[in-house]
Amino acid sequence: MAATAGICRMRVRVGGTVQGVGFRPFVFRLAQELALGGWVRNDERGVELEIEGARDAVDAFLLRVREQAPPLARVEDVSWQPLDVRGERSFQIAPSAAPRRHAEALVAPDTATCADCLAELTDQRDRRFRYPFINCTNCGPRFTIVRGVPYDRPLTTMAGFAMCAACRAEYDNPLDRRFHAQPNACPQCGPQARLLGAEGDAPHLIMRDATHVADAVAGAAELIAAGAIVAIKGLGGYHLACRADEHAPVAALRTRKRREDRPFALMVADVHAATGLAMFAEEEIALLRSPARPIVLAPRRADAAAAEAVAPGARELGVMLAYTPLHHLLLADAHELGIEALVMTSGNVCDEPIAYEDDDAIMRLKSIADAFLLHDRPVHMRTDDSLARVVSVGARRRAQMLRRSRGYVPASIALPVVAERDLLACGAELKSTFCLVRGARAWVGHHIGDLGNWETLRSFREGIAHFQRLFAVSPRLVAHDLHPDYLSTSYALERELQDGEPALLAVQHHHAHLAAVLAEHGERGPAVGAIYDGAGYGSDETVWGGELLLGDLQGFVRAGHLRPVRLPGGDSAAREPWRMACEWIAETTGDPLPPVPPSLAGIVDPERWAAVARIAGEGVASPITTSVGRLCDAVAAICGAGERVSYEGQAAVELEALADPHERGSYEMPFEDDQLDARPTIAAVAADVAAGAARETISARFHSTLATATARACLQIARAHGVSLVVLGGGVFQNRLLLEGVAARVESAGLRALVAERLPPNDGAISYGQAAIAAAAVRGG
Numbered sequence: 001m002a003a004t005a006g007i008c009r010m011r012v013r014v015g016g017t018v019q020g021v022g023f024r025p026f027v028f029r030l031a032q033e034l035a036l037g038g039w040v041r042n043d044e045r046g047v048e049l050e051i052e053g054a055r056d057a058v059d060a061f062l063l064r065v066r067e068q069a070p071p072l073a074r075v076e077d078v079s080w081q082p083l084d085v086r087g088e089r090s091f092q093i094a095p096s097a098a099p100r101r102h103a104e105a106l107v108a109p110d111t112a113t114c115a116d117c118l119a120e121l122t123d124q125r126d127r128r129f130r131y132p133f134i135n136c137t138n139c140g141p142r143f144t145i146v147r148g149v150p151y152d153r154p155l156t157t158m159a160g161f162a163m164c165a166a167c168r169a170e171y172d173n174p175l176d177r178r179f180h181a182q183p184n185a186c187p188q189c190g191p192q193a194r195l196l197g198a199e200g201d202a203p204h205l206i207m208r209d210a211t212h213v214a215d216a217v218a219g220a221a222e223l224i225a226a227g228a229i230v231a232i233k234g235l236g237g238y239h240l241a242c243r244a245d246e247h248a249p250v251a252a253l254r255t256r257k258r259r260e261d262r263p264f265a266l267m268v269a270d271v272h273a274a275t276g277l278a279m280f281a282e283e284e285i286a287l288l289r290s291p292a293r294p295i296v297l298a299p300r301r302a303d304a305a306a307a308e309a310v311a312p313g314a315r316e317l318g319v320m321l322a323y324t325p326l327h328h329l330l331l332a333d334a335h336e337l338g339i340e341a342l343v344m345t346s347g348n349v350c351d352e353p354i355a356y357e358d359d360d361a362i363m364r365l366k367s368i369a370d371a372f373l374l375h376d377r378p379v380h381m382r383t384d385d386s387l388a389r390v391v392s393v394g395a396r397r398r399a400q401m402l403r404r405s406r407g408y409v410p411a412s413i414a415l416p417v418v419a420e421r422d423l424l425a426c427g428a429e430l431k432s433t434f435c436l437v438r439g440a441r442a443w444v445g446h447h448i449g450d451l452g453n454w455e456t457l458r459s460f461r462e463g464i465a466h467f468q469r470l471f472a473v474s475p476r477l478v479a480h481d482l483h484p485d486y487l488s489t490s491y492a493l494e495r496e497l498q499d500g501e502p503a504l505l506a507v508q509h510h511h512a513h514l515a516a517v518l519a520e521h522g523e524r525g526p527a528v529g530a531i532y533d534g535a536g537y538g539s540d541e542t543v544w545g546g547e548l549l550l551g552d553l554q555g556f557v558r559a560g561h562l563r564p565v566r567l568p569g570g571d572s573a574a575r576e577p578w579r580m581a582c583e584w585i586a587e588t589t590g591d592p593l594p595p596v597p598p599s600l601a602g603i604v605d606p607e608r609w610a611a612v613a614r615i616a617g618e619g620v621a622s623p624i625t626t627s628v629g630r631l632c633d634a635v636a637a638i639c640g641a642g643e644r645v646s647y648e649g650q651a652a653v654e655l656e657a658l659a660d661p662h663e664r665g666s667y668e669m670p671f672e673d674d675q676l677d678a679r680p681t682i683a684a685v686a687a688d689v690a691a692g693a694a695r696e697t698i699s700a701r702f703h704s705t706l707a708t709a710t711a712r713a714c715l716q717i718a719r720a721h722g723v724s725l726v727v728l729g730g731g732v733f734q735n736r737l738l739l740e741g742v743a744a745r746v747e748s749a750g751l752r753a754l755v756a757e758r759l760p761p762n763d764g765a766i767s768y769g770q771a772a773i774a775a776a777a778v779r780g781g
Contacts, residue, residue: 009038009052009083014065016076017106017411018047019151020182022137024093026070028174034061037088042150043097044472046106052088072111072138072291074411093174096150107146107470109407110235110383112293112323114139116177121325122332127166132217132326133191133377137181139291143410144236144379145183149470153182157378164189183377191377193326195219198366217326220373221333224342229253231347231369235324236383236406236446237356238347240368241267243339250309250343256368258350260646263311265295265318265385267344269331277304277341278317283390283397292407293323294386306341313654320344320385323407326375346384353449353459356382381466382459383409383446392740393755394747401760402734403431405447410467412441413758413768416522417553419775424464424475424495424502426488427767428509428536430648431731431760432456434464434488435767436473437775443467444759444768451487461491477778479505479770481512483537505777507770509536510547511556513729513761516769518553520758524776525552527725527754528559528718530710530742532732533762534574534629534648543567545627545730546676548713550721553776559717560674562631563587566622568612573630576644577651578604580630581637583616585686588679592617599640599689628706628732631678635702638685639695649731655699656735663700669709676713681705707741714742715749727754731762 014023019042027040027049034057040049051061066075113121117134120126128134135141148155163171167186170178178184185191195216220230224242227249232239240257242249244266254260268274271285278298280288287296295318300306304317311317319341322328334342346354347365355361356379362372387403401408415437423437432448445463449456467473480492489506496504513536514529529549538544539558546562565580565587573579578600585594596609616622632652633641639658641651667684670677681702688698714726726746733739733755743753759765 006055007053007085008055008058009050009085009088010058010062010080011083012049012051012062012065012078012080013045014047014049014075014078016046017072017074017108018069019106019149020108020137020142021072022070022177022179023047023073025137025174025177025179026068026073027065028091028093030061030064030068031091036061037091039092039094041094041097042152044149048097050083052085070138072108074106093180096152106412107149107151107410108142109292109409109411110142110144111139111291111407112321113325113328117325118328121328128186130215130217130329131187131190132193132324132329132375133183133185134325135181135183136177137179138177140181140183141235144381144383144406145377146470147380151182156182157380158183158185161185161190161377191375193217193373193375196362196372196374198370198372216373217329218333220371221330221337223371224334225337225339228370229256229368231361231365231372231374232326232330233358233361233372233374233379234327235379236381237354237379238361238365239344240347240365241342241344243334244310244341244343245305245307245339247307247309250307253343253345253368254309257345259345261312261650262647263314263318264343264345265320266306266310266341267320267322267327267331268341269322269328269335271321273340274319274321277301277306277319281390283399287388287390287399288319288321292386293321294388294401294407295320297387297389297402310343313650313657315657318387326373351450351452351456353456354382354384381446381463389736391736391755393743393753398755398757400755400757402762403447404433404444404759404764409446410443410470412443413520414522415440415442415772415775416519416524417772417775417779420778421476422473423477423479423771423774423778424473425479425767425770425774426481426492427770428481428763429483429486429488431763432460432488433764433767434460434467435771436464436467436471436475437771438471438473442768442771443471443473447764457487457491460488475502477505477774478502479507479774481537481766481770482506482508482539505774507773508539508556509766510544510549510730511551512766512769512773514549514551514556514727514769515553515772516759516765517727517729517754517756519768519772520756521754523725523754525725526550526721526723527552527727528714528721528723529556529727529729530714531727531730532628533730534732535625535627543623543625543627545625545629546631547626548717550717550723553772560671560676560713562626562628563675563677563679564624564626566616566619567625567627567630568616568622570621570623574633574648577633577637577641578609578643579612580634582609582612584631584634584678584682585638586613586616588682588686597638597686597689599638603640603643632732632735634682635685635698638682638689639698640689649734652732652735656703656737658696659699659703659737660694660696661700663697664704665697665701666704666708667701669705671709671713671716676709703735703737703741707738707745710738710742711745711749714746715751718751724751725754726751729756729761729765733761
């Protein structure tokens with residue numbers, strides 16, 4: 001019988017992120033509270049359970065299982081069907097089911113240490129006192145240790161650590177918060193930390209008792225206090241750490257790492273220490289404290305105890321809170337030695353991917369680090385720290401990702417259309433990510449970096465293979481960038497040749513930017529898109545980068561763009577901003593060989609300047625570009641930014657940092673014949689420089705000009721086509737002044753501005769945009 005005297009039985013399916021987050025113990029406790037019988041288990045689709053009992057208790061269970069789920073769970077759907085009553089009164093947690101079909105269970109991201117574990121970490125009476133790998137179902141490693149699904153210990157990198165009797169008792173007790181916590185361990189049975197010299201010598205095991213005399217973490221803190229650089233193995237790979245308050249170790253780290261100017265991230269123990277470094281508002285503090293623990297950008301305090309070399313030329317500091325027990329111990333020990341903040345930057349050299357395997361890390365980082373603080377829990381998937389900030393979009397304050405990785409990946413992001421076949425999108429070349437799709441669910445991979453070397457390409461390939469296994473995606477369509485020379489494009493073509501089955505879809509770069517912002521907001525379009533970046537392969541085979549598009553997920557038209565100029569020397573122009581200054585001055589004045597402006601005298605060799613002017617005038621190795629990124633470089637150079645930059649967009653970043661927030665002046669930048677004409681802007685900037693105006697004033701006027709001109713152009717196009725949405729996308733919109741300025745002007749005119757939030761505005765979102773376009777193409781709308 002289906003029901004007896006008010007008793008019923010249901011089979012319930014719960015989908016979403018429900019494995020490795022304490023969901024089964026939660027179900028067990030809820031069933032006991034409601035006097036329900038049955039069972040619960042993990043399987044390849046998520047969580048499956050059966051409940052039996054009074055009908056009102058079953059109804060309460062079905063409501064509360066969604067509304068009261070554990071903090072790390074993300075319940076996406078709950079479905080049920082009636083079964084015959086069996087008279088079952090007890091409830092149990094059953095073993096995970098053997099896979100019967102493709103996997104649908106979602107793997108949780110790595111999560112910062114919870115308050116309960118932190119309390120135990122610092123309690124001298126607790127058996128895990130100062131144990132650097134303490135965790136429970138509410139915190140700890142997930143994505144970086146998982147090899148497959150269901151998420152059970154044998155399918156993680158903890159498989160080689162047999163639990164002691166005490167840990168096993170916790171693991172088997174449904175009422176314990178460590179019930180089926182797959183990384184569960186203690187000093188007697190779990191991973192151990194070691195402190196090694198730069199050559200991998202002098203191993204120093206952490207003490208296994210509660211005295212922690214001279215343990216590995218304390219030893220690392222003492223080395224850092226003395227000015228050393230220490231490579232530290234974290235959740236997703238290695239960091240390079242030094243004290244942040246002294247110039248010498250920070251400068252040494254820059255020299256050894258070959259990272260001349262790009263800002264370093266800082267790590268602190270708590271919000272109090274963070275607010276001593278930067279001006280964090282309520283929304284930024286919420287980001288800092290979130291379980292994902294991203295690096296959060298905020299304006300630097302004038303009295304911040306951080307060397308200028310931490311973030312040269314930048315007004316903001318990137319700060320994160322400690323997110324592993326090892327970090328908490330290290331910062332507590334550093335505090336005892338008078339240090340509040342540590343530089344905590346990726347463990348790599350220059351543009352290489354982060355090191356995550358011990359032998360490889362020692363080999364690659366021994367020329368940088370004076371010592372290594374490592375441990376024997378393997379990292380399965382390297383993962384960088386995420387980077388975020390809070391921006392104003394009209395009257396709204398919104399968190400925005402600038403790099404999406406640890407703490408967020410591999411959480412899926414919904415698509416506004418359902419893909420009728422499995423998809424792979426390969427992304428772009430810089431800030432590389434990939435995206436796999438099944439149905440309406442998109443898995444955007446972790447930040448990989450720039451596909452400029454074999455090691456990064458290997459990481460890209462391994463990441464795709466890992467996600468395909470985890471989420472059982474078998475792509476039948478592969479989307480890629482239109483650029484024929486991108487390594488991501490080559491990878492897509494290679495898959496077609498090897499597999500013979502996946503169809504290919506080439507997606508224009510800026511259309512992908514437009515689609516990414518639309519799709520993450522659940523929109524299909526149409527919208528006007530101001531898509532500004534450094535470079536993207538255009539449909540006309542020129543270098544686009546200042547685009548005003550009118551489109552949706554299915555297609556676009558180029559409704560406008562920045563006035564095109566030459567890109568002298570191609571990619572060299574991005575590394576030497578003065579090249580674009582030369583070209584824009586020539587375009588503005590009509591002089592094919594303009595003199596070197598006074599601001600660059602003594603910085604740029606006049607003969608090189610003349611040579612660049614000639615090749616641009618002749619069109620030799622100088623493709624046509626509409627890049628707003630390179631326009632910003634030109635303005636920065638005219639203001640005397642220098643001869644060369646050491647990282648992408650540096651000149652524009654430093655120009656933004658100069659802007660006087662009190663300046664209200666601006667220049668002219670007309671929008672005529674579908675073109676934003678920056679020649680009057682360049683002429684005015686050059687005149688201000690010649691007149692001795694402050695660079696801070698010029699920067700503020702330029703940003704105001706570009707924001708006003710962009711908003712006016714978007715409004716004109718929107719009104720002409722009856723569109724109410726305006727999308728702001730592309731790497732240039734990492735510029736806070738520009739993004740907030742355009743958004744405010746657009747919304748004050750009655751239109752709705754959409755900006756990247758869950759994904760970055762830069763090329764880290766390209767794969768998701770490609771996936772959205774491919775899904776719409778397969779569906780035919």
